Amino acid sequence: MKVLSVVGARPQFVKAAPVSERLRRSHEAVLVHTGQHYDHDLSGVFFEELALPEPDHHLGVGSAGHAEQTAAMLRAIDAVVEREAPDVVLVYGDTNSTLAGALSAAKRDVTLAHVEAGLRSGDWSMPEEVNRVLTDHAADLLFVPAESAAATLRDEGVTAGVHVVGDVMYDALRAVRHRVGGAAPPGDVSAPFVLATVHRAANTDDPDRLAAILDGLAAAPRPVVLPAHPRTVEALQRYGLHDRASEALELTDPLGYVEFLGLVEAATAVATDSGGVQKEAFYLDTPCVTLREETEWVETVEAGWNVLVGADPAAIRAALTREFDRGAKPTPYGDGSSAEAIVSVLEAELGG
Ligand code: UD1
Ligand code: UDP
Numbered sequence: 001m002k003v004l005s006v007v008g009a010r011p012q013f014v015k016a017a018p019v020s021e022r023l024r025r026s027h028e029a030v031l032v033h034t035g036q037h038y039d040h041d042l043s044g045v046f047f048e049e050l051a052l053p054e055p056d057h058h059l060g061v062g063s064a065g066h067a068e069q070t071a072a073m074l075r076a077i078d079a080v081v082e083r084e085a086p087d088v089v090l091v092y093g094d095t096n097s098t099l100a101g102a103l104s105a106a107k108r109d110v111t112l113a114h115v116e117a118g119l120r121s122g123d124w125s126m127p128e129e130v131n132r133v134l135t136d137h138a139a140d141l142l143f144v145p146a147e148s149a150a151a152t153l154r155d156e157g158v159t160a161g162v163h164v165v166g167d168v169m170y171d172a173l174r175a176v177r178h179r180v181g182g183a184a185p186p187g188d189v190s191a192p193f194v195l196a197t198v199h200r201a202a203n204t205d206d207p208d209r210l211a212a213i214l215d216g217l218a219a220a221p222r223p224v225v226l227p228a229h230p231r232t233v234e235a236l237q238r239y240g241l242h243d244r245a246s247e248a249l250e251l252t253d254p255l256g257y258v259e260f261l262g263l264v265e266a267a268t269a270v271a272t273d274s275g276g277v278q279k280e281a282f283y284l285d286t287p288c289v290t291l292r293e294e295t296e297w298v299e300t301v302e303a304g305w306n307v308l309v310g311a312d313p314a315a316i317r318a319a320l321t322r323e324f325d326r327g328a329k330p331t332p333y334g335d336g337s338s339a340e341a342i343v344s345v346l347e348a349e350l351g352g
Contacts (some may be wrong), residue, residue: 001027001350004086006077006104008034008061008097008350011169011276013046015092015115018339027343030084033061034073034097039230041254043143050172066096066127072127072352073100081108087350088113090137092168093275095126102135102307111350115168115342117142117295118149119275129199141349143342146299146332152340165341166334169276173283174336176258180284183262187250194320195267196208196249197274204292207239207310213291214241216309216316218248222268225250227260269320278306279333288326289316299332 003023006180007016014032023029033055037043044054059076061069073096081089081104089105090114091098105112117136121129136158137141144150145167153162173180185193197216203209209231219223226249228236236242247253255263261280264270268280273291278300281288300306304327309315334341 001088001346002030002084002086003026003027003041003090003346004032004081004084005090005092006032006034006101007055007065007092008036008073009093009095010037010042010046010254011274011330012092012097013043013050013052014172014276015168017046017050017052018168018175019090019115019187019220020173020339021142022339022343024053025125030054030057030086030273032057032077032101033059034077036069036073036095036097037060038062040255041256042175042230045256049176070096070100070103073097074103077101077104078107081105081110081348086110088141088346090115092116093133094135095120095180096127098135099131102138106138107274112139113139113141113143113342113346114139114306115143116145118153120142120152120161121294121296123294125202141345143338143339143345145334148298148332163341163345165345166336166338167279168338168342169279170283170333170336171339173280174262175262179258180217180261180265183259183266185225185250185263185266186252189225189250191266192222192268193266194220194222194224194269194271195263196224196226196271197229198226198272198276198291200292201231203273203311204229204232204235207235207241210235210239211241212311212313213316214245214248216311216313216320217271218244219313220320221317222320223250224248224271225263225267225339227252227255229254256287268285268323271320281308282329285326285329287326289315289319297331302329302331305329 091101
């Protein structure tokens with residue numbers, strides 16, 4: 001079986017790593033990097049730490065507006081799909097790289113498999129929501145992390161090809177778990193501290209929301225470490241908020257995966273608008289304060305380990321101040337053997 005995987009942004013390197021490792025054992029695995037993320041700390045560091053092979057095709061698309069970026073990726077992926085003639089195209093998550101990979105497979109009538117299918121925020125203004133819905137409705141095989149995602153797809157009339165396989169990010173975390181631990185916070189910060197990430201367009205591209213999040217984090221009862229995504233740094237500079245942020249918070253460059261997970265584990269709480277980080281906090285027993293009004297990872301909220309506070313400074317401060325009532329932790333996203341389940345389904349469907 002020849003499997004062509006399309007990746008391009010930070011969380012996709014994490015998601016692809018366990019599947020790629022499993023595929024390479026018994027199949028022909030072709031890795032395509034769109035180049036959506038290109039800085040070493042958003043891309044190269046994940047290849048090093050997760051032992052991902054060098055991409056077979058690096059498309060070097062880079063940054064641009066949504067339509068322009070997606071179109072450039074589609075054109076470049078299409079040429080690779082034509083040349084490689086894979087049995088299946090595998091896409092991950094909800095970025096523009098995901099949608100471009102999905103469209104190329106659909107237009108070439110190649111089987112399309114989507115890992116992390118069935119997740120919804122219900123917010124059509126969110127670029128990732130558009131990418132997810134379109135990808136799911138083009139996919140032949142939909143690998144969902146939890147029963148709730150399968151139910152969402154059923155409500156949209158998608159029932160064929162849906163497989164509940166658990167969360168591949170749990171596989172990825174388990175693979176490096178022995179290297180995670182003992183991480184010291186950067187700068188002058190010492191424990192106890194809060195770890196924060198902010199990069200979602202709805203938060204960074206609205207100066208009032210970004211300022212409100214800063215105010216909430218600055219009012220936390222503990223020092224806050226914020227490894228800042230380039231989108232966030234640019235927004236802080238654009239809105240004249242950078243000095244305020246660096247005075248109130250410990251701003252750093254994005255961190256490598258293992259170091260970052262170490263800080264997730266060591267923090268008293270995580271404050272984030274990231275999808276992946278909400279789950280990693282859950283797996284590492286750290287309470288999460290989500291800087292959004294909704295989440296795709298509803299089970300973490302239902303279990304009492306995640307609270308949605310949006311961009312309200314008082315709510316952010318209150319959530320970072322209170323003691324979390326950490327309930328018994330369910331395992332809605334499987335046991336970390338998702339890559340095995342995905343490859344088994346691909347073998348059954350495509351004949352090994
Ligand atoms: C993208 C995804 C988002 C995902 C995030 C993971 C879409 C629509 N969004 O958002 O779902 O959560 O990746 O981190 O696909 N930049 C750099 N260096 C880089 C890459 C980007 O400086 O290596 C800067 C550029 O100015 C760029 C901006 O960051 O314009 C945003 O990058 P982009 O990939 O468009 O979106 P993200 O915000 O990273
Ligand atoms: N991450 C990292 N270093 C950082 C911030 C995040 O390694 O400084 C990892 C994190 O552990 C998770 C992934 O990046 O695996 C999440 O990516 P991001 O938050 O950019 O995207 P999202 O999950 O929201 O799509």
